Amino acid sequence: MASLPGFKPGDGLRPAPNWLQTVTVEPLAIPTMSAPDRRAPFAEFMRIWEEGYLSNPISFEMMHTQMICVLDGERLRRPDGRLDRERILHYLESTCGSVGFFRLRLQRSLLGLTPPAWVPDDSFDIGRHVLFSETKGNLESSQLWELSGHSDGVMSPKHPLWRLRLTELNNGDVALGLIFHHASLDGLSASKMLGAMTQKSADEPNRPPENPFASARPARRAELPLLAMRWWLSEQPSFAAGWRAYWSKPIGRRIRRVAARTLRPIRNLALRSERVRAQQLPPRHSDFRTMNSRTVTQRASDLGGTISDLLVATVIRAYDGEEHNVSLRFPVSQRSATGEKARNQVQDMELYGCSDDPLNEILHSVRSQIANRPSNAFANADVPGRQIGYATLIPWVSRARFFCGAELTEVVPFPASLGRDELSAAAILYNGMLSATATMPASRDVESVASRIGSLMTGGADVAAH
Numbered sequence: 183m184a185s186l187p188g189f190k191p192g193d194g195l196r197p198a199p200n201w202l203q204t205v206t207v208e209p210l211a212i213p214t215m216s217a218p219d220r221r222a223p224f225a226e227f228m229r230i231w232e233e234g235y236l237s238n239p240i241s242f243e244m245m246h247t248q249m250i251c252v253l254d255g256e257r258l259r260r261p262d263g264r265l266d267r268e269r270i271l272h273y274l275e276s277t278c279g280s281v282g283f284f285r286l287r288l289q290r291s292l293l294g295l296t297p298p299a300w301v302p303d304d305s306f307d308i309g310r311h312v313l314f315s316e317t318k319g320n321l322e323s324s325q326l327w328e329l330s331g332h333s334d335g336v337m338s339p340k341h342p343l344w345r346l347r348l349t350e351l352n353n354g355d356v357a358l359g360l361i362f363h364h365a366s367l368d369g370l371s372a373s374k375m376l377g378a379m380t381q382k383s384a385d386e387p388n389r390p391p392e393n394p395f396a397s398a399r400p401a402r403r404a405e406l407p408l409l410a411m412r413w414w415l416s417e418q419p420s421f422a423a424g425w426r427a428y429w430s431k432p433i434g435r436r437i438r439r440v441a442a443r444t445l446r447p448i449r450n451l452a453l454r455s456e457r458v459r460a461q462q463l464p465p466r467h468s469d470f471r472t473m474n475s476r477t478v479t480q481r482a483s484d485l486g487g488t489i490s491d492l493l494v495a496t497v498i499r500a501y502d503g504e505e506h507n508v509s510l511r512f513p514v515s516q517r518s519a520t521g522e523k524a525r526n527q528v529q530d531m532e533l534y535g536c537s538d539d540p541l542n543e544i545l546h547s548v549r550s551q552i553a554n555r556p557s558n559a560f561a562n563a564d565v566p567g568r569q570i571g572y573a574t575l576i577p578w579v580s581r582a583r584f585f586c587g588a589e590l591t592e593v594v595p596f597p598a599s600l601g602r603d604e605l606s607a608a609a610i611l612y613n614g615m616l617s618a619t620a621t622m623p624a625s626r627d628v629e630s631v632a633s634r635i636g637s638l639m640t641g642g643a644d645v646a647a648h
Contacts, residue, residue, distance in 0.1 A: 294443025
């Protein structure tokens, strides 16, 4: 099976076990019936922490995560000055359409006996995932969410959970808004997804489009329980070890989990109202700053930490609420060479500090908390301070990347924050620059907070606003 370029076991998109690749169905010798599908069933099962992002309509919508890539628009236009939509779609067909990650959709199990699985979308259509804006825009805080594609609505779980929006900017650039679902990837797999969507040079030729699942078919709901059992047994060192592992977990918890999956449609009825949605997902807005990564790296080093430490400390210091003792969720990778191979393999821990303290003291405290994180420091733990949001850093690549021949001049990440977070931030390292985005409720002054984040991370005056 094809998978994301550069993926190894443990990196996120795990290859199907051998038995998934070899199971076939022999055709029936009945001339009046159509021949059965001889392709092997494919299913990539989710883990429990991934399934939580899909537990109800609010969680599903909340975990739509955005990003904006700013492109040099000159290479994307036809001679008449309009965007060459046909060439862009062909490019996406040969890149995204040829990579397994972009073709997998959700499939829920019969009677909720197993977690949902990712299966190939047999009706995959690249055009379903790409939107072209009919109006131009500006890269400013009031338009960021529109440019990212967030206003285009909730994605359908019947198809792969990603979507692009291309918008021409008034300065001649093009904003490539990307929506993906946090259940399908974490920071590491997101960076690999971006790598699969882009190229190393402007003149790199497109490869012919190829369906990586041409020899596979989506596993049916009724097939998932048996496939899950066979896959689970294939991961156990022995039957005895598997037997002990299975009964080491309370059977009551397993029964409750199956019941929750089965009753999910009924429980979700009450969450589909606009009133509940407005309470759980109030309006938010964002602003960002782009800085020289060397300046930020030196700043972090001078204060005795890493860029990641500096980002968390900066968000705590920049918080402008009435409460001064605050905490942030911070993703900690659980990946290892021998560990589970789920796509989303992070666990949130709580980091805390006082927004009145000097930045260097907050940073040293944050660094100590990360280095000495006890098991009770993770999400839902009783840590001091008001829980205000989330902070994460994505290291990507140190050289320029290209989309359909156009250089990515800037990348603007959005944090995977909860709907009622007061302040969340995400940063990405790309081509010698660091872009940091702050997201807050629409009633709060996100521009001044983003300005303060820029000043704190560089140690100087606010970097130029856009």
